[in-house]
Amino acid sequence: MSPTERLTDIGPPHYQKHLPPIVKENYGKWLYHEIPRPGVLVHTAESGDKLYSVRAGSPRLMSIYTIRDICDLADKYCDGYLRFTSRNNIEFLLTDESKINPLIEELEKMDFPVGGVGNTISNIVHTQGWIHCHSAATDASGVVKNVMDALCDKFKSTDLPGKLRIALACCLNMCGAVHCSDIAILGIHRRPPKVDHTRVPSICEIPTVVSACPTAAIRPEQVDGKQSVSVNEDLCMFCANCYTVCPAMTLNDPLNDGVSIWVGGKVSNARHEPMFSKLAVPFLPNNPPMWPEVVETVTKIVEVWAANARKYERMGEWIERIGWPRFFELTGIEFQKEHIDDFKYAGLSFKRSAHLRF
Amino acid sequence: MSPTERLTDIGPPHYQKHLPPIVKENYGKWLYHEIPRPGVLVHTAESGDKLYSVRAGSPRLMSIYTIRDICDLADKYCDGYLRFTSRNNIEFLLTDESKINPLIEELEKMDFPVGGVGNTISNIVHTQGWIHCHSAATDASGVVKNVMDALCDKFKSTDLPGKLRIALACCLNMCGAVHCSDIAILGIHRRPPKVDHTRVPSICEIPTVVSACPTAAIRPEQVDGKQSVSVNEDLCMFCANCYTVCPAMTLNDPLNDGVSIWVGGKVSNARHEPMFSKLAVPFLPNNPPMWPEVVETVTKIVEVWAANARKYERMGEWIERIGWPRFFELTGIEFQKEHIDDFKYAGLSFKRSAHLRF
Amino acid sequence: MADGNPNGKTPKLDQLDKGPWPSFVREIKRAAEHNPMCKDLLGQLELSYEENIGHWKHGGIVGVFGYGGGVIGRYTDVPDKFPEVAHFHTMRINMPAAWFYTTESLRTICDIWERHGSGLTNMHGSTGDIILLGTRTEELEPTFEELTKEGFDLGGSGSDVRTPSCCVGPARCEWACYDTLDLCYDLTMEFQDELHRPAFPYKFKFKCAGCPNDCVASVARADMSIIGTWKDDIQIDQAAVKEYAEQGLNIERDVCGNCPAKCMEWDGNTLDIDNKTCVRCMHCINAMPKALRPGKERGACIMLGSKAPIVEGAQLSSVIIPFMKMEPPYQEIKDLAERIWDVWSEDGKSRERVGEFIQRVGMGNFLEAIEVEPSPYMVAHPRENPYIFYEEYFEEGDEDEDEDE
Amino acid sequence: MADGNPNGKTPKLDQLDKGPWPSFVREIKRAAEHNPMCKDLLGQLELSYEENIGHWKHGGIVGVFGYGGGVIGRYTDVPDKFPEVAHFHTMRINMPAAWFYTTESLRTICDIWERHGSGLTNMHGSTGDIILLGTRTEELEPTFEELTKEGFDLGGSGSDVRTPSCCVGPARCEWACYDTLDLCYDLTMEFQDELHRPAFPYKFKFKCAGCPNDCVASVARADMSIIGTWKDDIQIDQAAVKEYAEQGLNIERDVCGNCPAKCMEWDGNTLDIDNKTCVRCMHCINAMPKALRPGKERGACIMLGSKAPIVEGAQLSSVIIPFMKMEPPYQEIKDLAERIWDVWSEDGKSRERVGEFIQRVGMGNFLEAIEVEPSPYMVAHPRENPYIFYEEYFEEGDEDEDEDE
Numbered sequence A, B: 001m002s003p004t005e006r007l008t009d010i011g012p013p014h015y016q017k018h019l020p021p022i023v024k025e026n027y028g029k030w031l032y033h034e035i036p037r038p039g040v041l042v043h044t045a046e047s048g049d050k051l052y053s054v055r056a057g058s059p060r061l062m063s064i065y066t067i068r069d070i071c072d073l074a075d076k077y078c079d080g081y082l083r084f085t086s087r088n089n090i091e092f093l094l095t096d097e098s099k100i101n102p103l104i105e106e107l108e109k110m111d112f113p114v115g116g117v118g119n120t121i122s123n124i125v126h127t128q129g130w131i132h133c134h135s136a137a138t139d140a141s142g143v144v145k146n147v148m149d150a151l152c153d154k155f156k157s158t159d160l161p162g163k164l165r166i167a168l169a170c171c172l173n174m175c176g177a178v179h180c181s182d183i184a185i186l187g188i189h190r191r192p193p194k195v196d197h198t199r200v201p202s203i204c205e206i207p208t209v210v211s212a213c214p215t216a217a218i219r220p221e222q223v224d225g226k227q228s229v230s231v232n233e234d235l236c237m238f239c240a241n242c243y244t245v246c247p248a249m250t251l252n253d254p255l256n257d258g259v260s261i262w263v264g265g266k267v268s269n270a271r272h273e274p275m276f277s278k279l280a281v282p283f284l285p286n287n288p289p290m291w292p293e294v295v296e297t298v299t300k301i302v303e304v305w306a307a308n309a310r311k312y313e314r315m316g317e318w319i320e321r322i323g324w325p326r327f328f329e330l331t332g333i334e335f336q337k338e339h340i341d342d343f344k345y346a347g348l349s350f351k352r353s354a355h356l357r358f
Numbered sequence C, D: 001m002a003d004g005n006p007n008g009k010t011p012k013l014d015q016l017d018k019g020p021w022p023s024f025v026r027e028i029k030r031a032a033e034h035n036p037m038c039k040d041l042l043g044q045l046e047l048s049y050e051e052n053i054g055h056w057k058h059g060g061i062v063g064v065f066g067y068g069g070g071v072i073g074r075y076t077d078v079p080d081k082f083p084e085v086a087h088f089h090t091m092r093i094n095m096p097a098a099w100f101y102t103t104e105s106l107r108t109i110c111d112i113w114e115r116h117g118s119g120l121t122n123m124h125g126s127t128g129d130i131i132l133l134g135t136r137t138e139e140l141e142p143t144f145e146e147l148t149k150e151g152f153d154l155g156g157s158g159s160d161v162r163t164p165s166c167c168v169g170p171a172r173c174e175w176a177c178y179d180t181l182d183l184c185y186d187l188t189m190e191f192q193d194e195l196h197r198p199a200f201p202y203k204f205k206f207k208c209a210g211c212p213n214d215c216v217a218s219v220a221r222a223d224m225s226i227i228g229t230w231k232d233d234i235q236i237d238q239a240a241v242k243e244y245a246e247q248g249l250n251i252e253r254d255v256c257g258n259c260p261a262k263c264m265e266w267d268g269n270t271l272d273i274d275n276k277t278c279v280r281c282m283h284c285i286n287a288m289p290k291a292l293r294p295g296k297e298r299g300a301c302i303m304l305g306s307k308a309p310i311v312e313g314a315q316l317s318s319v320i321i322p323f324m325k326m327e328p329p330y331q332e333i334k335d336l337a338e339r340i341w342d343v344w345s346e347d348g349k350s351r352e353r354v355g356e357f358i359q360r361v362g363m364g365n366f367l368e369a370i371e372v373e374p375s376p377y378m379v380a381h382p383r384e385n386p387y388i389f390y391e392e393y394f395e396e397g398d399e400d401e402d403e404d405e
């Protein structure tokens, strides 16, 4: 058939079609909110109407069968409306307060934890990993499952100093935009690309490959008569940008791929301006299916923060107050050469004052 | 004569030879200090001894005849001891309190202003300018004289919010290390080097010249048979580093050389960490002998700060509290394209949050 | 079957089938009961867990007719072992603004995906799309046809406008300073062509947050971050403030003490805010939602350029327009976006995000090109280095006249 | 004479011969009464004031026998007009530590300069030297000979150790955390050869400040900045604190309120400092010198790398050793300096300051080379970008063993 007969460029359905009546009626007229119990929000409107949101954790990777179960719940308790959050949690929108507890009971029977509201740990924003991406240095879903299993009680509580946002990205492309998270889990390579000289000439554009390298580690090179490239391994910091533009330069390496941990980022403007996450642990091994080293490290950091931070202090704000030397001391993490920036802006991250805590 | 007979490598005289007895006796045993009147410090030692320091402003460029006058005063009032400060002021060290006022009277008769102590404007750290340097984009002594004439009363007072440090450098080499001053006056060029192709080949090392340029604006070039260089004017930002290594590439330009004004730097660790000065005014003309535009601008900035800053607030701390938009509003200085960084770290100086004051 | 799962066993993955957090393994197994693709997906994943390496080939270009984006091609590198995932493409479906759904529309999508795909999804992808995870090339077009009939369209991928997203905003939040859902929807519809037909140097993302809390992390991951704010004074209900105090909130320490602008004073009776100094960070409002509210003169701050680290290092968006009214038809922001695209498409290098482009050409030059006046709001502070590309200078003879450009 | 000063007149400069601030013009005129060089200096300066341009040629290399530094060669570019400044070299004389003088020694220098030079000086140069301003090449050696006889030596210039300087410190300051004068003198004597005979890629400056107030601006203009500090608790005299309060100092607002670490509490009776959080900024001590004093466990923080902007942009020094005891013979810091010089001289490019060198090779590599362990004290924060040059990795076969280097 010809494109003219096809529907294209229709865009998403209009949001209003998907808003529950109470939202339509009080749209833009909300007055304030409260948190009556973990996982539940009550928003009160100028009209006096009250909207109850029950938030449940989700694995993000869901089968249509589970989605249908969720729809059944929404039909039963929310007149057929629900939403997802920007961190992939499920929100059930109720108008009848009395239905909250029954809904929560059913959710828990179905193994959906209720929480993630207020000063707590919410769901982990994450990416594809070995489920769907060619570029992954670690799995996403598996690591997330293990970490959330360990932190699930904190997801259900609201007694942390402030919000704690964890994100995971399985490679430096950082689809999870983990670079501004309280705790970031980042898949990393540690070996240079293996150049497949038989395929480079046919499937890669040499100039593109060469210019893709931020450290100019890649040079054009003749390999038995054919145009290919060579990599100066000393200049390579394993970003995999070359691989993104040239499938014949893979960095995946079962022995040396692994996970790095970053801390102290935030995006909200509340109190402190947005901050990037900073390197906490340069390398932890991929150790499926449980990734115990990752779980242990993340849990330790969370606990030290929870025990020491003041009310409202996000991870980065807390560390700024106590200083990095104390952070490493309290978490028992070893400070290494890798922690010191040596990329473009390196000098600006050096300690350029005598403000010292002993 | 042969070097063996000569005295060399003897270094400076031992400092102890130049310390007044009261200093020797109380060396390292000072307890506290007070500021009994503008320009005077009293240091009390554990022994109870009191040392009175009277600080006088100096032009820094002094003839031996004036130095001898100063020595006469030191002989008369200080048993033949005196010192200079890190900002080129003269300090008379007295043990007899009753001699303070007579000394100050004599100093004022000799046109030496007494002050610079406490929360005040001290002497202007500066450089050679047209008095002695080939590289100068403006004069040093002349500008300093005019600015200090205008601010002399503030040198003599102690009622400013905090210390205010002004420095001048006559070119980007910044011998005055003006880059961390509350107010910096910086001589600047605005036109690319004029390459003298007749001299470059003979007196300059082409590779050195080429590599001296931070923006890679300089290329080797054959000019009527001889090796010389060409400058891509679009890439030139007038730093004059090429001129420093190659006298045949002068940037001095009577029409376009001038002065830029920078604000908000500090070096002490008191309260805020050390800060670089930031661009306030990109260009003011060289207008000798009085440099009225420079004097007016600096005075205006000082007055706005003095009127608005809180106790202890240095220029940069004050601006950080009120925000840059308000600084430009209060001083009436126009914000231009030039104010926005476009060098190496540019992006880091952009406003990367929604922290906005309206 | 292959090593990795002798006769379909997945001992490693099975260990993730338990624990308090909902299990993605259980989801795949559940789908595997109906769909062989998912069985092989499990098998391949078990193999990855054994070998510590992924088994997907570098994506090939596949898609639906007339679109340049919306589909991510994916093929296994062990087709002999797992033939069912020989093709395993994902489709990105543009979600409704703020991820509100009727169960009816969700079920419709599930039904379509049951007919044409693996039955697995991501609710949602990091950009915000509904991710339909895993299908064969020949199923793309039919799936697309059914989706569009039901009123759904593909999202972005490749060098195009990516699916815009927004926070829940006015739909359920008392702090929304503009209508995030409406702007998000309006921009998405206005730029359908740019979204489906990649014509830029690289991807371009819009994210709309209703206030400085930035609940869609726009400042970190949108080429254009639109963050609600206000110009006038914070609305204070002093009585309600007192109530918070009585209920035990330490206003002095926890509210005033955390104010980044140090512009609040609490004398035990009244809360005083110096609104000229307030940086609109939201903290005090967050801490006392019943007592404080954003001002009434509302709009948004437009910021540009955030992105992940590849390849010049991660960037946060920075202010380009400190305050813009946000009302339909949103012409001002649309014009701004198009001026930016013109300049960037003209001079941007391939795979250079707009944030990297600005760094390379210089903010000052960029502003001139998009016809926006420089403002101190755009900088944390003016330049610290003296390397100024002066453009104005005197020529011999015009000492007395104005400077030349 | 030439235009610029027909028959010696200097109408422009004359306008700077008045005003409340001491006039450099008056100084030159005064010297001009005895020395023709100064007459021509005036004339040339008047010419510069008329033409808005300097009239000095790019310096040539002149000096005293056996030294590579200490003299700055200077020649006029209008010798026909001002023959007396055909040569106008400056000599840098190493000042006594902290610029203390007996009038006797000052007079001696004046007398020598009267015989051999213009009679003009800078008290002092920005690096700290006594600057003898203007003489002829043939006068350099005789001047040097007389100076050394009187116990004075030249300072540094060129790619050598520059004249170290220090704050007044223990000589007249209650806050000195180490003996700045003694360290300054000791380093100067220890490194005489490095000071007089340029052998480095570029200049290297030492500046010694007795406490974090940094009264010699060492953090901004020394390749090695040595800043006094303490490890234990700030000494508090509570009674004296109260006195300040009674005399009207608002301790809550002006002292505690300005504490960058927010680690002080004043209840109207006692001042409490959380010394584990205190960043040793000096503010509270500065504000109440009679009540507070630095702790007793004193030493210095060693910082590296500050410099002016040419050519990679200005730098501030950064922490390399957070705390070092500072006692004669100061072996530890001397060894550190020499290890740094070895590495820098070996691998540094020409005209690359040590701070720029560290940036180029990377702090981590630099630390390995100078044998200093990495410490979190060296950074404001760990890296933000994921571009890590991992050096350790596993080889096939050693899965279970430790990692290789």
Ligand code: SRM
Pocket (backbone or CB within 6 Å): A033, A041, A084, A085, A086, A087, A088, A089, A116, A117, A118, A119, A122, A123, A125, A162, A163, A165, A180, A181, A182, A265, A266, A267, A268, A269, A270, A312, A314, C098, C166, C167, C168, C169, C172, C173, C174, C175, C213, C214, C215, C216, C217, C286, C287
């Ligand atoms: C539902 C959601 C918006 C959406 O469209 O989906 C949302 C909803 C609310 N956010 Fe948010 N935020 C949501 C993601 C975010 C994000 C984005 C993210 O996490 O990726 C941020 C930025 C986080 C960061 O800075 O890294 C975010 C930073 C905030 C803040 C600032 C917190 C802080 O102290 O930095 C507040 C204010 C507060 O919590 O007091 C806030 C407050 C709120 C309020 C109270 C707004 C309101 O009055 O309704 C809502 C309930 C808060 C809660 O869940 O505790 N919301 N909020 C998102 C729920 C995600 C989830 O499932 O957990």
Ligand code: SRM
Pocket (backbone or CB within 6 Å): B033, B041, B084, B085, B086, B087, B088, B089, B116, B117, B118, B119, B122, B123, B125, B162, B163, B165, B180, B181, B182, B265, B266, B267, B268, B269, B270, B312, B314, D098, D166, D167, D168, D169, D172, D173, D174, D175, D213, D214, D215, D216, D217, D286, D287
């Ligand atoms: C004499 C001198 C040291 C020397 O060896 O010559 C000196 C002496 C003192 N300084 Fe300083 N400072 C001296 C240059 C500096 C410098 C360096 C400079 O200006 O180039 C600084 C760093 C300035 C900056 O941050 O840009 C400096 C930052 C301080 C501070 C921190 C002020 C602040 O709030 O940032 C204090 C503490 C205070 O003033 O309360 C201080 C305090 C002092 C005290 C009170 C120390 C003491 O107890 O004796 C001395 C008298 C202060 C005064 O003059 O008000 N001194 N002081 C220098 C006098 C220069 C002059 O003639 O004006």
Ligand code: SRM
Pocket (backbone or CB within 6 Å): A126, A127, A128, A132, A133, A134, A135, A173, A174, A175, A176, A177, A244, C059, C072, C074, C090, C092, C122, C124, C125, C126, C127, C128, C129, C130, C131, C155, C156, C163, C203, C205, C220, C221, C222, C306, C307, C308, C309, C310, C311, C353
């Ligand atoms: C599916 C998704 C991850 C997820 O599981 O949610 C994803 C998956 C991929 N991203 Fe992404 N990105 C996804 C959101 C993001 C985000 C987050 C966001 O949009 O808010 C980012 C960081 C923000 C940003 O744009 O900088 C992101 C930054 C990247 C980058 C780095 C771009 C850069 O300029 O730094 C790449 C590399 C590239 O573009 O070549 C990339 C490339 C990719 C590719 C196409 C792999 C590749 O190199 O071609 C991945 C396909 C995986 C697969 O097989 O399915 N993805 N990617 C997200 C899109 C789902 C959706 O449409 O909702």
Ligand code: SRM
Pocket (backbone or CB within 6 Å): B126, B127, B128, B132, B133, B134, B135, B173, B174, B175, B176, B177, B244, D059, D072, D074, D090, D092, D122, D124, D125, D126, D127, D128, D129, D130, D131, D155, D156, D163, D203, D205, D220, D221, D222, D306, D307, D308, D309, D310, D311, D353
């Ligand atoms: C005399 C003095 C200025 C003054 O009037 O006080 C001075 C004068 C010159 N400096 Fe300087 N510098 C002087 C202190 C400084 C300082 C301040 C300091 O040492 O604390 C700095 C900034 C700190 C630093 O070292 O970065 C300084 C940074 C420079 C630079 C830039 C160096 C850099 O790495 O960025 C140059 C250019 C060069 O070295 O080629 C320079 C070059 C020069 C030259 C030699 C000009 C040249 O390009 O060859 C000047 C000779 C002028 C003349 O004819 O007399 N001068 N120079 C200062 C030395 C007097 C003394 O010994 O006490």
Ligand code: SF4
Pocket (backbone or CB within 6 Å): A127, A128, A129, A133, A134, A135, A136, A137, A169, A170, A171, A172, A173, A174, A175, A176
């Ligand atoms: S982060 Fe990397 S590996 Fe993970 S989905 Fe994105 S591109 Fe793929």
Ligand code: SF4
Pocket (backbone or CB within 6 Å): A192, A193, A212, A213, A214, A215, A216, A217, A218, A231, A235, A236, A237, A238, A239, A240, A241, A242, A243
């Ligand atoms: S991985 Fe990154 S640094 Fe290494 S060669 Fe490829 S592009 Fe260059």
Ligand code: SF4
Pocket (backbone or CB within 6 Å): B127, B128, B129, B133, B134, B135, B136, B137, B169, B170, B171, B172, B173, B174, B175, B176
């Ligand atoms: S700042 Fe420039 S012009 Fe001034 S003395 Fe230093 S080098 Fe010469």
Ligand code: SF4
Pocket (backbone or CB within 6 Å): B192, B193, B212, B213, B214, B215, B216, B217, B218, B231, B235, B236, B237, B238, B239, B240, B241, B242, B243, B251
């Ligand atoms: S002045 Fe600076 S930028 Fe211009 S050519 Fe010379 S070295 Fe390059």
Ligand code: SF4
Pocket (backbone or CB within 6 Å): C167, C168, C169, C170, C173, C174, C175, C176, C177, C209, C210, C211, C212, C213, C214, C215, C216
């Ligand atoms: S960003 Fe602001 S308006 Fe939007 S949901 Fe979050 S708090 Fe509400």
Ligand code: SF4
Pocket (backbone or CB within 6 Å): A271, C258, C259, C260, C261, C262, C263, C264, C273, C277, C278, C279, C280, C281, C282, C283, C284, C285
């Ligand atoms: S919004 Fe933030 S800055 Fe403004 S008053 Fe409240 S806390 Fe302070």
Ligand code: SF4
Pocket (backbone or CB within 6 Å): D167, D168, D169, D170, D173, D174, D175, D176, D177, D209, D210, D211, D212, D213, D214, D215, D216
């Ligand atoms: S630096 Fe510290 S010790 Fe030295 S003079 Fe200044 S205040 Fe005193």
Ligand code: SF4
Pocket (backbone or CB within 6 Å): B271, D258, D259, D260, D261, D262, D263, D264, D273, D277, D278, D279, D280, D281, D282, D283, D284, D285
């Ligand atoms: S020295 Fe500075 S940081 Fe420490 S307590 Fe005093 S003011 Fe606070």
